[in-house]
Structures are given as C-alpha cells and as structure tokens.
Amino acid sequence: MLSKNEIKLIKSLKNKKQRHLNKMFVVEGKKSVSEFINSSFDLHKLFSININDFNMIDVNQISKSELGKISFLTNPDDHLAIFKMPDEKPLNENYLLVGLESINDPGNLGTIIRTCEWFGIKDIVCSLDSVDCYNPKVVQSAMGSLSRINITYLDLTKFLKSKSLKKFGTFIDGESVFENKISVDKGIVVFGNEANGISDDLRVLFDIKLTIPRFNNESYPESLNLSNSVGIVLSEFSRKFNEKRSL
Amino acid sequence: MLSKNEIKLIKSLKNKKQRHLNKMFVVEGKKSVSEFINSSFDLHKLFSININDFNMIDVNQISKSELGKISFLTNPDDHLAIFKMPDEKPLNENYLLVGLESINDPGNLGTIIRTCEWFGIKDIVCSLDSVDCYNPKVVQSAMGSLSRINITYLDLTKFLKSKSLKKFGTFIDGESVFENKISVDKGIVVFGNEANGISDDLRVLFDIKLTIPRFNNESYPESLNLSNSVGIVLSEFSRKFNEKRSL
Numbered sequence: 001m002l003s004k005n006e007i008k009l010i011k012s013l014k015n016k017k018q019r020h021l022n023k024m025f026v027v028e029g030k031k032s033v034s035e036f037i038n039s040s041f042d043l044h045k046l047f048s049i050n051i052n053d054f055n056m057i058d059v060n061q062i063s064k065s066e067l068g069k070i071s072f073l074t075n076p077d078d079h080l081a082i083f084k085m086p087d088e089k090p091l092n093e094n095y096l097l098v099g100l101e102s103i104n105d106p107g108n109l110g111t112i113i114r115t116c117e118w119f120g121i122k123d124i125v126c127s128l129d130s131v132d133c134y135n136p137k138v139v140q141s142a143m144g145s146l147s148r149i150n151i152t153y154l155d156l157t158k159f160l161k162s163k164s165l166k167k168f169g170t171f172i173d174g175e176s177v178f179e180n181k182i183s184v185d186k187g188i189v190v191f192g193n194e195a196n197g198i199s200d201d202l203r204v205l206f207d208i209k210l211t212i213p214r215f216n217n218e219s220y221p222e223s224l225n226l227s228n229s230v231g232i233v234l235s236e237f238s239r240k241f242n243e244k245r246s247l
Numbered sequence: 248m249l250s251k252n253e254i255k256l257i258k259s260l261k262n263k264k265q266r267h268l269n270k271m272f273v274v275e276g277k278k279s280v281s282e283f284i285n286s287s288f289d290l291h292k293l294f295s296i297n298i299n300d301f302n303m304i305d306v307n308q309i310s311k312s313e314l315g316k317i318s319f320l321t322n323p324d325d326h327l328a329i330f331k332m333p334d335e336k337p338l339n340e341n342y343l344l345v346g347l348e349s350i351n352d353p354g355n356l357g358t359i360i361r362t363c364e365w366f367g368i369k370d371i372v373c374s375l376d377s378v379d380c381y382n383p384k385v386v387q388s389a390m391g392s393l394s395r396i397n398i399t400y401l402d403l404t405k406f407l408k409s410k411s412l413k414k415f416g417t418f419i420d421g422e423s424v425f426e427n428k429i430s431v432d433k434g435i436v437v438f439g440n441e442a443n444g445i446s447d448d449l450r451v452l453f454d455i456k457l458t459i460p461r462f463n464n465e466s467y468p469e470s471l472n473l474s475n476s477v478g479i480v481l482s483e484f485s486r487k488f489n490e491k492r493s494l
Contacts (some may be wrong), residue, residue, distance in 0.1 A: 035467070107354070111472045118471055120463035145468050178486045215485040216367035220282070221392050224365055224478070225358045231475035232482045238462040239425045239483075 002047065002066045010070045010082065016132045023085045025134035029077035035144030036083055044082040053079065072136040085134065089150050093165065095122045096237065098230070099190035101156055101198055103130045108194065110141025111227040117145040119234040124149060125188070127156040160188070160205045167206045169198050170233060172223065174209030177236050182208065183244060184237045191233075194226050249294065249313045257317045257329065263379045270332045272381035276324035282391030283330055291329040300326065319383040332381065336397050340412065342369045343484065345477070346437035348403055348445055350377045355441065357388025358474040364392040366481040371396060372435070374403040403437070407452040410435070414453045416445050417480060419470065421456030424483050429455065430491060431484045438480075441473050 012018040013026050024044055027036050030053055037043055037054075049067055051059040067076045091097065098121050103109055109131050116124055131138065133151045160167060166187030175182065190206070192198030203209075212224060212232050224232070259265040260273050271291055274283050277300055284290055284301075296314055298306040314323045338344065345368050350356055356378050363371055378385065380398045389396075407414060413434030422429065437453070439445030450456075459471060459479050471479070 111475060114468050115471060115475050117463065117465075117468050118459075118461055141472075143468060148465075148467060178489070212365075212482065214365055215489065216364065218364075218395075220395060221361050221364050221390060224362060225388075225474065227472065228358060228362050228475055228478035231471070232478050235459065235479045236482070236486075242425070242462065 001060070002062055002070065006045070006047075007070055010080070013082070014072060014136060016135065019085070019132065019134050024082050025085060025139065026072065026136055027081045027083055027139055028071060028073055028079065028136075029140075030079050032139070032144045032147075033079050033081045036081065036147045039147035041086060041147055042084040044084055046079065046081045048079045050078055073140070088152060091123045091125070091150070091152060093163075094186065095120070096184060096186060097121070097165070097188040098124045098234075099126075099156060099160075099188050100124065100130055101127045101190060101202055102193040102196075103127075103191075103226070104194055105226070106131050106135045106137035107141045108225075108227045109133060109135075110138040110143070110146075112230050113138070113142040113149050113151070114145040115227065115231045115234065117149055119238050121234065122150060124151045125156065125159065126151065126153050128153055156190070157201055157205070160190075160202065163188070166208075168208050168210055169203065169206035170229060171198060171203075171209045171211055174211035176213045177210045177233055178213065180240075182210070183240045185241050189233060189237070191226060191230055197223075248307070249309055249317065253292070253294075254317055257327070260329070261319055261383060263382065266332070266379065266381050271329050272332060272386065273319065273383055274328045274330055274386055275318060275320055275326065275383075276387075277326050279386065279391045279394075280326045280328045283328065283394045286394035288333060288394055289331040291331050293326065293328045295326045297325055320387070335399060338370045338372070338397070338399060340410075341433065342367070343431060343433060344368070344412070344435040345371045345481075346373075346403060346407075346435050347371065347377055348374045348437060348449055349440040349443075350374075350438075350473070351441055352473070353378050353382045353384035354388045355472075355474045356380060356382075357385045357390070357393075359477045360385070360389040360396050360398070361392040362474065362478045362481065364396055366485050368481065369397060371398045372403065372406060373398060373400050375400055404448055404452070407435070407437075407449065413455075415455050415457055416450065416453035417476060418445060418450070418456045418458055421458035423460045424457045424480055425460065427487075429457070430487045432488050436480060436484070438473060438477055444470075 019025050027033050047060045047062045049064050051061050098116055139146055168189040170191050266272050274280050294307045294309045296311050298308050317327055345363055386393055415436040417438050
C-alpha cells in the first residue's frame with residue numbers, strides 16, 4: 001500500500017529543489033536498487049510489486065497500478081526505492097579526478113559516471129551549474145555506478161586555482177591526447193559544456209590543453225559527443241598508464 | 248503556409264513504415280538541414296520561419312505556430328525539411344566497416360554515426376532488426392553526419408559469412424583492444440545489441456574477439472555504454488593505424 005504522503009513525497013523528488021530539501025532521491029529497477037542497497041547509501045523506503053525479489057524485511061508491497069502512479073519511467077521496472085543523499089566526502093587526490101563544467105544533459109552525465117567507474121575514477125567534480133547527479137535520468141543512465149562514485153559540486157574556477165594538481169583541459173584545438181609524452185595517473189582532466197566546451201574563464205587555468213584528433217580529412221563533424229570524448233580520453237590515459245606500469 | 252496534405256505527410260514520417268513507403272524523412276534545425284542540402288541527398292521540401300536563413304528560392308515560409316504543429320522536437324528549431332531517401336550505395340571495402348547487430352536506441356545510433364565520421368568510417372552496416380537510421384531521433388543526434396555516412400541494412404549473418412574481410416567482434420571476454428598486435432585498417436568491426444551484445448549465431452563468425460578491458464579492480468560496471476564502446480575501439484584503431492603510418 002502507498003499512502004498519499006508517500007505518493008506526494010516521491011513525485012516531489014522529480015524536482016531538484018525538493019530533492020535537496022528532503023535530502024532524498026529515487027532509484028528504480030532491480031539492478032540499480034540492489035547496487036545502491038549494497039553500497040554506502042542509506043535506504044529510506046523500498047516499494048516493490050514483487051517483494052520476494054529482495055532478501056529484506058522492510059519492503060513495501062505495492063500493486064502494478066500503484067507503481068505506475070509513482071514511477072518516473074515510461075516502462076516502470078517492478079521496484080522503486082527512495083535513498084538518502086550522502087554527506088559530502090573528501091576527494092581522493094591520489095587518483096585522477098574528472099571535472100565537468102556546466103554539463104547539461106542528464107543522460108550524458110549518467111553515461112559519464114558509468115564510464116568513469118570503468119576506468120577506475122573515484123571522484124567527479126562538477127561546476128555548480130551542472131545538472132544534478134540525483135536527477136532521475138542521471139540515476140537511470142548511470143546504472144548503479146552512481147552508488148560507487150563520489151560526486152562533488154563546487155566552484156570549479158576556485159577549485160582549479162587553489163589546487164597544485166596537474167590540470168588537463170579538453171579543447172577542440174589542443175595537443176593530441178595520443179601524443180606519447182602525455183602520461184597521466186594523477187591530477188584532474190576537465191571537460192566542458194556540450195555546446196560550448198570549456199569557458200574562457202577556465203581556459204587559462206590548464207597546464208596542458210588536450211584534443212582528440214579527427215581521423216578524417218574533412219572539417220566535419222564539428223565535435224564528438226561529450227560522453228564519447230570522456231570515454232576516449234580516459235581509455236587513452238588508462239592504456240598509457242598500464243603500459244608504463246608493465247614496463 | 249502549410250497545406251493539410253503537407254501536415255499529414257510530415258506527421259506520417261514519424262513512422263518507419265510510412266517513411267519507407269514515401270521514401271522520405273524529416274531533418275530539423277538550421278545546421279543539420281544545411282548539411283543535408285550540401286550533401287548528395289535530394290531535398291523534397293523546406294519549411295522555415297525565417298526563409299532568409301537559406302540562400303534558396305524554394306523555401307516555404309511558415310509561422311511559428313505552424314512549425315509547432317509539424318515539428319518532432321520539444322523545442323522546434325526554426326526549420327524543418329523533408330529529404331528523399333537515397334538509393335542504396337555499394338560498400339567501400341577499402342576502408343574499415345562498422346557493423347551493428349540489433350541496435351535498439353536511436354540516440355545511440357545517432358551518436359555512433361557522428362563518432363564514425365570523426366574516425367574516418369565511410370560505411371556502417373546494420374542488421375535488419377536495427378533501429379531505422381531515418382528515425383527522427385537518430386537524425387537529430389547524428390547532427391548532420393548522417394548526410395555523409397553510407398548506412399546499409401542487410402542480413403548481417405549472411406554478409407559476414409559471404410565476405411573474406413578480416414572480422415572483429417566486440418565482446419565482454421575478448422582480447423584487449425589495446426594489445427599491440429591488433430592493428431586494423433580494413434575489415435569490419437561489429438558491435439552487438441545494447442543489452443545482450445553480439446548474438447551466439449554471429450559470435451562464431453569472427454577472426455578476432457575484442458574487448459575494452461576494465462581499468463579498475465572491481466566487477467562493476469558490467470558494461471560500457473554502446474556508443475562509448477564504439478568511440479573507444481575506433482579511437483584505438485585510428486591511433487595505431489596512424490602510429491604505424493608515421494613509422
């Protein structure tokens with residue numbers, strides 16, 4: 001059974017302001033819900049149309065039509081959980097950090113979180129105007145990786161100015177990321193907004209400006225998709241780091 | 248002005264069957280429409296709320312509210328064009344081909360088309376059950392690259408069996424794509440369905456099974472996003488090919 005207040009709370013969590021006022025967010029689907037339960041996140045409430053899918057006492061049985069009322073998905077996925085937002089954790093600067101400036105698209109951020117985990121990233125730092133990582137579309141496309149990656153929202157300009165980390169920025173006109181001398185294991189690599197790239201304010205703060213060279217003889221396409229760029233840069237950093245380690 | 252028949256035609260082109268019956272599809276937004284006009288595609292009709300944006304005679308002035316009626320976008324983008332589907336073109340087997348089996352998500356296909364162009368791919372072959380490349384969401388996310396990449400739908404099993412090309416398949420359990428001995432300039436590299444990967448039927452047909460190794464010590468995430476995988480594999484092929492060429 002679902003109470004009116006529960007429906008009201010869940011619906012409100014579609015909204016960023018309400019998520020942060022309540023310090024809660026929604027996760028849907030067996031796989032993602034299980035991964036969050038097995039992480040350091042605190043479960044607030046779990047609703048399920050098949051409570052035996054979870055080996056837990058506190059699962060609230062609901063009907064399919066009740067799930068339809070509260071799910072944010074077009075095709076609801078049997079289980080919906082409310083989790084508490086964690087407290088801010090310190091960054092682990094012994095690993096490469098990924099920075100995102102003014103990222104807009106929730107699907108992009110979710111995919112980037114998943115890709116970052118694949119390549120061993122522990123921390124993502126986002127500028128304050130970036131899309132909220134507890135946005136339901138981010139949670140959905142991150143597919144559980146959000147439960148294991150630490151995401152911090154901060155003033156990116158101040159952060160870069162205050163840190164003595166090695167700073168890599170990605171631009172359309174930088175040095176090729178495939179250049180052999182560019183080898184990275186610590187520091188921060190920053191990616192800009194989907195449409196505009198890294199802002200002029202931030203541009204001056206980088207030690208090395210990187211680019212993914214276009215391997216055709218044309219001037220098209222103008223750019224790569226943002227999450228694809230993150231994947232290519234991180235895979236190249238990882239490849240080089242691994243090669244160096246095995247020498 | 249928009250006629251009733253024009254509205255009816257455009258709306259019908261949201262549907263795959265109707266697109267292929269009419270041999271037409273819709274492109275929206277100044278940038279994409281311009282790129283299609285400058286390509287080998289034939290323009291059928293162009294509707295615009297600002298006809299001076301195009302240096303052409305045959306632009307049909309429409310109002311913003313008329314555009315709202317015919318646009319497939321949540322935020323219509325000033326211009327909407329109907330283009331004719333091109334005739335099938337022969338594959339250029341002197342370049343690396345990209346194969347896609349049962350790809351489902353239109354946004355993924357669009358991003359893959361854009362990424363393929365970046366890395367100099369001329370031809371993509373898709374299994375017959377893959378999402379239609381003239382689906383409005385594919386056209387939108389390919390951002391003009393669809394006008395310059397040749398996409399062919401065919402029986403992928405028959406195709407792979409009949410060709411003596413070098414065949415690379417991407418799997419969760421293959422050889423690392425970063426292995427130095429894997430160097431590619433011709434042949435075909437195939438990627439499977441978003442959820443299930445390459446089917447068992449196809450699996451046996453590959454000369455080399457490739458994987459993108461996970462660079463963390465965990466068993467998560469289970470996989471990478473499909474378009475990110477395509478980007479990483481093509482960037483690695485391009486990097487090696489370029490390195491070899493410059494030796």
